[in-house]
Amino acid sequence: MREYLKFYIDGQWVDPIEPKTTNIINPATEEVSGTISLGSVADVEKAVAAARKAFSSWSKTSREERLKVLLAIQAEYERRQQELGEAITEEMGAPSALGNGFHVGLGSGHLATAIEVLKTFEFETLRGATLTVKEPIGVCALITPWNWPMNQIAVKVFPALATGCTMILKPPQLAPYSAQILAEIIHAAGVPAGVFNMVQGSGSVIGTALSTHPEVDMISFTGSESVGVEIAKNAAPGVKRVCQELGGKSAHIVLDDANLAQNVAAAAGGMMVNSGQTCSAGSRLLVPLSRMDEAIAAARQGAEGVTVGDPKSNVAMGPVVSKGQYNDIQRYIELGLSEGAKLVVGGPGRPDGLDKGYYVKPTVFVTTNDTTIGREEIFGPVLVMIGYDDIDHAVEIANDSPFGLAGYVVGADAAQCNAVARQLRTGWVSINGGFDFNAAFGGYKKSGNGREWGEFGFHEYLETKSLLGYAPAPAAG
Incomplete structure (x- = not known):
């Protein structure tokens, strides 16, 4: 004590x-x-x-x-x-x-x-x-x-x-x-x-x-x-x-290329780091609409690979911080279901075998950018996937948010990644996993x-x- x-x-x-x-x-x-x-x-x-x-x-x-x-x-x-x-x-x-x-x-x-x-x-x-x-x-x-x-x-x-x-x-x-x-x-x-x-x-x-x-x-x-x-x-x-x-509701744009499946899986798993309690988390995963089925399978694989349990053991994800936080996240998950979002993995309640502690299932939905779970910051291990028609549409969706803290762009074409990153109305954009202690961190808008x-x-x-x-x-x- x-x-x-x-x-x-x-x-x-x-x-x-x-x-x-x-x-x-x-x-x-x-x-x-x-x-x-x-x-x-x-x-x-x-x-x-x-x-x-x-x-x-x-x-x-x-x-x-x-x-x-x-x-x-x-x-x-x-x-x-x-x-x-x-x-x-x-x-x-x-x-x-x-x-x-x-x-x-x-x-x-x-x-x-x-x-x-x-x-x-x-x-x-x-x-x-x-x-x-x-x-x-x-x-x-x-x-x-x-x-x-x-x-x-x-x-x-x-x-x-x-x-x-x-x-x-x-x-x-x-x-x-x-x-x-x-x-x-x-x-x-x-x-x-x-x-x-x-x-x-x-x-x-x-x-x-x-x-x-x-x-x-x-x-x-x-x-x-x-x-x-x-x-x-x-x-x-x-x-x-x-x-x-x-706050933030940052877009994670996955470009349409041969690495799509592995990039989606990595994004889904990465969203669950720190139990999703990260203001700059890429909580809106934008994927090509034409490859949504493939993206769903990859996101499921990524989320299901996240082990949840006692934080003192060898797990990837522990509990969320408090009962209040747990209840708020559960409210958003239920709201997503009531709004008609497609549940890919996870959902309400604790993971199997965890009857005590504020544990949340790594959860992935497919939805649209105009839903509550698509627009509001959930601050938990809940990822929303949104389909885009082309790159211009992806940028439009990414910028259609009251927030502008962070953004993520991943793809094999570095020039295209750079071009997309320049168009995002947000203060901090990571291109293919870029990280720098000397980079300015902060947000646009709200x-x-x-x-x-x-x-x-x-x-x-x-x-x-x-x-x-x-x-x-x-x-x-």
């Missing part, structure tokens, strides 16, 4: 001002795995005050000083990777191989990328007699989700530290353990007091207090569209900068605003100042 009852504020582990706790449920067993404290507005006030005080000195640190701190964090992170992986498996049900692999690896990758970007990032640029200076924006509120807990924290905390900002992290209530370990890592690395602060708790209390606080300069939020809208409303009176990465990852994430935490008529120092000698 884990017990995390203190918050990290001003370089110390402190008791909540108003003691209140909640139990955390292991989604694989439906049993209590630990207890955390729930913060209050008073705790937020204390954390913001610490961050504001620390900003005056941390914002003036040199590149070398901040690199030293990030390298110290990197050393501690590497030392505690196994603990982080175990925590992720326990808190949100990721299979051990995934928790200790890609989950922890994403955090490590973003940290290494932040270090490399900081080494050469241009904070000052002189053009003629004008010096353009990039300065840290100030105190930042970082609000993160439960689905990829280390990834989402890493893309906010490390760029904020690298650019000289101070921060308050509000981790996800459903998956709080890995964030607690990261706070311990940051403390052990010697990050100065007040630079990084963490308050656990509910979004309605902590998130609202942070987004309305007059001393918070910037909010970075990853989560649902509905919560993102509320945060933007709360931040508007203070004219705060708001960076948001919200998928949010701003960009994270690599140098693009740095800009979210910087203000731009122009010094006109700036006279550079005379050359020595």
Whole structure:
């Protein structure tokens, strides 16, 4: 049983001002795995005050000083990777191989990328007699989700530290353990007091207090569209900068070529990674209508190859994060059936032999782009297949969405893949499995605003100042 009852504020582990706790449920067993404290507005006030005080000195640190701190964090992170992986498996049900692999690896990758970007990032640029200076924006509120807990924290905390900002992290209530370990890592690395602060708790209390606080300069939020809208409303009176990465219903376009069957099978299996709880998941699989029967057979094969079970065992997919999430996914599956979608594999209820835990069957439907399951983000292991007439039609379907977070194009003809990718109205497109820690990540339309990852994430935490008529120092000698 884990017990995390203190918050990290001003370089110390402190008791909540108003003691209140909640139990955390292991989604694989439906049993209590630990207890955390729930913060209050008073705790937020204390954390913001610490961050504001620390900003005056941390914002003036040199590149070398901040690199030293990030390298110290990197050393501690590497030392505690196994603990982080175990925590992720326990808190949100990721299979051990995934928790200790890609989950922890994403955090490590973003940290290494932040270090490399900081080494050469241009904070000052002189053009003629004008010096353009990039300065840290100030105190930042970082609000993160439960689905990829280390990834989402890493893309906010490390760029904020690298650019000289101070921060308050509000981790996800459903998956709080890995964030607690990261706070311990940051403390052990010697990050100065007040630079990084963490308050656990509910979004309605902590998130609202942070987004309305007059001393918070910037909010970075990853989560649902509905919560993102509320945060933007709360931040508007203070004219705060708001960076948001919200929902998605991303298209995965499979081109009509000899590799169609294997590409469809891979897409179906890939959709089930992390139990489908990925905002950028290719949850709309677009295939040639003329080869739908072949695609259906391949999708069935891909989904049926996904083993489901105890995340501590050698399986590909564990449970979804909570009872609420399970019920919501089941509602969408039932809705798909009632709307007349063709069920290819999966369906309602738990997989056979799993009577306890929030397990969902890997599910594939054939439907159209105008159905509820074709348009709304399900956030579970549910793939919808949609047929297209030709490439122009595929692009039209892909762009016919209120979201625009990610997209995928696979096919043997690289030139055709590139041409299709250019036409997608979305912020991040993977061509034949492409991946890059330095690529900008973020969405169009209702998928949010701003960009994270690599140098693009740095800009979210910087203000731009122009010094006109700036006279550079005379050359020595």
